[in-house]
Ligand SMILES: Cc1cc2nc3c(=O)[nH]c(=O)nc-3n(C[C@H](O)[C@H](O)[C@H](O)COP(=O)(O)OP(=O)(O)OC[C@H]3O[C@@H](n4cnc5c(N)ncnc54)[C@H](O)[C@@H]3O)c2cc1C
């Protein structure tokens with residue numbers, strides 16, 4: 001009987017295994033995860049789980065009965081430590097080798113920690129990737145305490161919003177000239193910065209963490225590159241992730257900002273596939289790697305089909321969301337290569353959207369509490385259509401009747 | 411426990427029992443109801459948890475909020491009268507026995 005092993009029981013791994021069964025795969029299927037719990041959703045970790053609005057049982061992606069009913073052998077708390085690509089055997093951290101016919105790598109990404117010299121890994125300094133991370137820092141969230149958040153990306157900003165809402169004093173430092181610099185335009189950074197400042201978050205941009213010392217058992221002393229020194233109670237590190245490629249590297253797979261796969265999710269070894277945060281794939285003549293739930297699910301499902309020989313090339317339809325305070329940020333498309341941004345005021349006060357164009361072509365939209373703009377633009381982008389920029393800028397022109405540019409180069 | 415009855419794409423019905431306070435989407439997920447993708451996990455960000463609520467039940471639900479209204483306004487195959495996002499429907503004793511139909515396509 002054919003045996004497929006899915007390594008990494010997260011968002012992509014669980015979607016991939018489920019899809020294999022949904023497509024009729026009736027061989028042996030093993031889903032292996034190093035975390036002690038069944039696959040769960042990470043987005044709430046920095047949102048409603050962190051704030052206490054959502055409990056543990058609501059995080060799981062599927063009930064445990066799902067895996068039994070679909071004859072998916074779910075091995076939790078089990079780490080794969082090696083792959084021999086020629087014999088297709090997996091070496092396990094604890095337990096005998098497993099021989100398989102095909103492998104899907106859905107190993108996700110590992111959070112980047114402060115260097116050990118700065119205290120990385122020490123108590124009171126947290127990363128934000130897993131349930132364990134979230135649970136470890138939960139007791140720190142009591143009103144009046146001071147948290148230093150390093151990194152002004154979505155996860156750092158979400159953590160800042162939860163902490164500020166809970167009555168903590170929050171300082172967020174971002175080394176780049178502005179928050180969200182890697183993922184959004186200045187317009188969006190400005191909007192989000194204003195939101196956080198209005199809630200009392202001390203955001204310092206172009207400012208790095210130079211030193212972190214522990215003068216006593218209860219506080220940290222943080223030296224910032226703007227010359228100031230802060231006393232803080234704990235530190236959250238939101239400085240990004242690295243794709244989890246260690247296994248793939250050991251197996252000799254090609255790596256290029258993640259495990260290099262083709263449009264079918266196939267790595268440089270024909271029997272080994274990869275999907276989700278750990279994989280980079282072809283996109284409009286270049287190669288990208290996305291860190292998002294929709295990509296993890298869609299790429300995993302497309303890869304499952306390829307593994308069964310039913311595949312079609314994966315065409316990513318990127319979108320993303322982030323919740324901060326009472327604002328829902330929704331992002332359609334991918335803005336890389338934009339040359340201008342049009343701001344469109346929303347229908348309600350305090351809402352707006354930023355539309356990214358390359359020439360006449362619409363690439364992406366960031367919508368702030370403006371789901372109408374988000375939904376409309378997502379449709380347009382997925383259909384390869386571009387609205388006229390003058391109409392986008394004019395809130396009098398209804399979203400549903402934005403005139404299109406006939407021949408925006410696709 | 412609150413009972414909910416889903417008619418999945420293809421016509422099979424699936425009865426679920428979920429605790430008070432969970433969303434209808436979560437009840438569907440626990441019972442492996444097909445066709446409810448719920449990609450955003452209930453954050454009211456994706457509209458892939460769309461369902462048609464049985465006409466006898468639609469009046470018993472609290473009104474949609476603005477976010478739900480706006481997402482539905484642009485979603486696929488929406489029915490003005492009965493479409494709802496299942497992640498925004500909180501199960502409560504008044505909804506015990508609610509019936510909904512899952513659309514064939516989400517988006
Ligand atoms: C705090 C936080 C907030 C987020 N918010 C959003 C959001 O709002 N919207 C959004 O779209 N995305 C968000 N994301 C990103 C999203 O969660 C990820 O893109 C998604 O989880 C990727 O899925 P994956 O399966 O590729 O990786 P993961 O979900 O990370 O799963 C990988 C799994 O593989 C396991 N593993 C790794 N190596 C091995 C091994 N050798 N053996 C066995 N198991 C192994 C890991 O332990 C892990 O459980 C957020 C992420 C975080 C951390």
Ligand code: FES
Pocket residue numbers: 435447448449450451452453454455456457458459495496497498
């Ligand atoms: S699950 Fe995404 S909107 Fe309901």
